[in-house]
Amino acid sequence: MPYARLIPCLDVAYGRVVKGTSFVDLRDQGDPLELAKFYSDGGADELVFLDIKATPDDQTTLVDVVRAVAEVVAIPFTVGGGIRSVEDAARLIDAGADRVSLNSAALAQPTLIAAIAHRYGSQAVVVAIDAGDGVVHSHGGSVATATATIPWAVEAAERGAGEILLTSIARDGQRNGFDLDLTVAVRRAVQIPVIASGGAGCAQHVVDALRVTDAALVASIVHENPSGLAGLRREIERLGVVLRPMKESV
């Protein structure tokens, strides 16, 4: 088994990194390039960029951000937000993204998952699920759909998704721990890896998540103290989860 992964998530809007609490109330956190470099140096195993505005204008901005990030970081990164077609995915992957994350568009058009996986491989397709009260929410968590969470995760995997990015809307930004029951339930239902997201407030929360799943997404706990990532890794290891060895800083 590969090592458990610690993945800083950078929510991007208008080319800047922001982070909200329960998906609203955005606060500016900084320059995506600077933060990407910082996290790469500090021992991030991967990065995720989510364009939370995802307007057509933003797509162009996002492609520029992706191209610049690919120049400065030598670790994998996933990009999501506003991807509605194979062409949208192609623009981001050609600009240097390793994987794209689909959310509302996959719900509206599930065949998109297979179409992108067919061209770039399953490992390039992440399906992001914003879960709350047993159902999937679309449009940045703002619209509750009639689709139940677990069956949707199973369908996404069957259609060719290579990973599930599972966010608990209720926990997001609350810093009181991941929704472990939800994470375990989804991971049991699929054979692809699952990233737990929403609720990381301290190293112990991340450890709890990494004991039950493949990767954990962290946002505000690292954004408000970017140089603290190396310390967070040490603390996670002290608490008993083995992360990849880093012979030197990148």
Place this chain on the structure above:
Amino acid sequence: MVVDYGAGNTHSVRAALEHVGLTSEVTSDPDRICSSELLVLPGVGSARSAMTHLNETGAATALRQRFAQGQPMLGICLGLQLSFTSSDEDGGVEGLGLLNGRVRRLTSERVPRLGWADVQPWGETYYFAHSFAAESTDVVATSDGVAAVVQRDSFIGVQFHPEKSGTAGLRFLERCLTRV
């Protein structure tokens, strides 16, 4: 020279090559493939569409010719997998046939196999993202029992992504490409 087959991550590979002091260009032109000093066959996409592209552009023939002449080549991820006789991907795809062996779907608990993993006997940790792996007598290093590095004559293939494996990956590229 970085070979383009329509879906590769050429941008990241070129950025990593630049880091280790190598300038590169992206091509699928058979003449350029034969004449370049070093050649990288990069790593994402699906086997069928990649082989279709390589066959249509004449790049496949040029790659076989290059291999026969003993000129150095590095295959990354899918670039490694394409060098074999056949792959089980997409219901069966005929590869370049540079190396003997075949590519099969992973039987690990979670597929795709995603993340950083140790490569033995090298004792290094690199980033992997794959659903298929080679079964071959040309395997020279493994990761969790899966083929991580294959080598035959002037061809070296890595299942991991050196261009995405931080300093460890850059060190590998430097060792592998600047000594030839």
